[in-house]
Amino acid sequence: MAENKLKAKGAAFNELSSKEKSKKVIDLLLNNAMYIIIVLAVIYISIKVPAFIKLPSIVNVISLTAAKLPIALGIGGCIVLTGTDISAGRVVGLTACISASLLTTTFKVFPNMTSAPPIIVVLLLVLVVGGLVGLVNGFSVAKFKLHPFIVTLSTQLIVYGIILMYLMNGTNNGQTLSGLTEGYRSLITGTLFSIPTATGSVAVPKYVLYSIILVVVMWVIWNKTTFGKNMFAVGSNEEAANVSGVNVSKTIMMVFVLAGMMYAVTGFLDGARIASANANTGLNYECDAIAACVIGGVSFVGGIGRISGIVVGVLLLQIIFAGLNFLAVDANMLYIIKGLIILIACAIDMRKYLVKK
């Protein structure tokens, strides 16, 4: 069927005049500029450094994608509401610090503790913490009608302050938290399965599985629940949603709470993944996540976005950065490249919806 569609499109294309044809081609090129650049870059990199398309590197990219997916899934919802959330990275930091301070063998933050609490308790705790920050964001956006940018800017600062104070607690004195329990580490980074290669085997970590589960859960929430449908309606036209009997404030708050919980999961995974947590854990994660969402077609126009798009967006972004890392590009230059990618992605997104006027 897809083939027929393509054929039909091709036939329609042939009927156009040459001027219209060139216009169509330009449209196609510009609207997909981001993908074209990434594909070209990947081709170039794999020629230059063949190791880039070898199995260990591919598993590495997939693992990194899995680690960055939950936060992007959370922010995706905020963007569907035409908002954004720049407190995400700091919430990841806070929850990573909480996880690392509790599931440890040294207890620097809580010197009176002797044994680590059950992992599930810690997970629930960080979910509550993330959800609370999300609730504050959501409440301010829904009730005060403040722009999410301003709201999350302030919660970002507040959460950062809390992280710093939290790390000064006990005998820790602001140090990096490490010495995590074996149970916590193996639950997250333990081997899901190994792929044998000529020179040994490559292990796929367990958190890849958790990310896949989260993707499925979020897909169900977005597509199969009343809440998901309401979210798209509010993002598309808030006033119409209100008239149609959608509880707009509740929907906005729930989107932010859900996002906060996703950041908490990211933090929980990141603590074990990096095997340590400090005040800079999660720094700038929100930039990557927002960029990934926009590349993946979650539009700032509102009401548009798909989970599959977010997954592709995160994957593409990780591929390009892993590739640039292979070419040993300066870390400082990577910031500039990241900024440009976000800018181009937004400009292309804007273009798509301007053209349709």
Next chain:
Amino acid sequence: MEKQITSSDSKNVLLKMEGICKDFPGVKALDNVSLTVRAGTVHALMGENGAGKSTLMKCLFGVYNKDSGHIYLEGKEINFKTSKEALENGVAMVHQELNQALKRNVMDNMWLGRFPKISKWCPLTSEKKMYDATKEVFEELEVNVDPKTVMSRMPVSQRQMVEIAKAVSFHSKVIVFDEPTSSLTEEEVEHLFRIINMLRDRGCGIIYISHKMEEILRISDDVTIMRDGQWVATRPAKELTMNEIIRLMVGRELTNRYPVKDNKVGDTILQVKNLTAQYSQLRDVSFEAKAGEVLGVAGLDGSGRTELLENIFGIATRKEGEIYLHGKQVMNRNARESLANKFAMLTEERRATGIFGILDIQANTTISSLPKYKKGPLLNDKLLSESTEWGIKAMRTKTPTQKTQIRSLSGGNQQKVILARWLLTEPEVLLLDEPTRGIDVGAKYEIYQLILDLAKQGKTVIMVSSEMPELLGVCDRILVMSGGRLSGEVSAQETSQEEIMTLAAKYA
């Protein structure tokens, strides 16, 4: 068609619009309209809502591109691209709704976009020049306002004076007043008329748009009447009476543009008592509606028609008043509560508060009745698409698939999708605000048919419309609103447009 402009008048013609046509998708908004304004006269432009008055003015100011026709200013053909260009060429407009920077002071607003420079070589703006120039214009117009007053501190009437002063400061030759007296007190109206008379004596041509007939007869020299996007008549005001104007404005005979009315009116099910709004002028409205009845609400723009529906549905804040459905009081504090109480509302601004433009038909159809499609905690795709399919079939919506974005449909089909949305909530009372606005004639007929079908099923339909023939053709009874109050209730069979017009002007 009548035309009575004598040849001696044509000498000092200032503005001449000839054979203006403008098509919107599905609607002929202007059909060969002509308008001639003589220097030193006030020319009134009259017509029902939607007769094409504002479209004509928008063509003059370049907001819309006219499809055909010519505009001459002092004999020279003009074709303005923007309202700024029009202003610079001496054609100004005083809007009904003022577009001003309220946080800035009077002179900033007067000179916005053309601040005077201190001198040729000094690009800084000169406060003093601005102040003096403003003062000068104000003295001319006998306006007693300090140019440094902040706009938001002044009453609407004075803000309007600033707008007029701005037009004067451009040395405008043609000034259009769009319903200038709608928010003025009698005293302020007198002042406005003095200014208009003064401008007229200076040789300006004034185009005056208003619904208020006494004003028109008092101030204007010529009157042009439009109807359905067509020019009907241009006559000296002296020769016209109020009844004559109404006859010309309404003028058309009822044809079978409406389906046969075969709904049966049942018992009273809805009672509204002393409804008064908190933030709008709506006050003390009481009425009853029966099962299977189509109840019309007529009135001029801003008479509180929309506010009435919004207050019943709970999307505007009520101050006082009670609503009873089947004798039981319902609160309807917000849309969700109203929905649960079996009310439904089609809003006036379809694009702003009706459709979810980028979402598909299915999402647009099912959004208000989502809980119905739940199986366990999740929504069931099959139920969703079945309901949507029902909506498309029942409304005879023309759409390729359920997954089509609603904004790619025509206005009439969009309206049908929204109607389907509300029918899926199984309402007993349907509030329809301008259900046929921006819809072409064929689709209108289908919407009327749907409304009558609903009434036949025993539902109560309350329908607001600016188009009186539509109300007369579809409704059983008609409530007439005027100035936020209920000014009358008439039976659609026995009343006439003239009677409704008179009632609508009662408190205006």
Next chain:
Amino acid sequence: MDELKQETQQSKTPPLRGLYSKVNISVRTLNIIIVVLVILLIGCMAFGIKKGGFRVTFDTQGGTVVEMQTRMYGELLEAPEAPTREGFVFEGWFRDPAATMPWNIEEDAVTESMTLYAGWQQT
């Protein structure tokens, strides 16, 4: 009166809300901007790749100076001439100043910019 124009434009097209509701740019200009940005991005990447390479500096912690080396991802370092220091014997290169995490020059591949520290044994 320009507001009037905007108002009517909005009513003619479905309202696109969100962050782009006030976008005031033509498609043509936007195309040019996108092309410029893409060229800029490619330029940055090319520049980064050309200038690329991880810089490995050697901190001899009081010994004779050893020159830094630039390596690509996964490449090995070239063993530098062992530094000398009065009263100490050179032990090898380490990731940390305290000389606890050794770096095997022949085997360990470079994956980031870093500093290697010399380890000394007092004689």
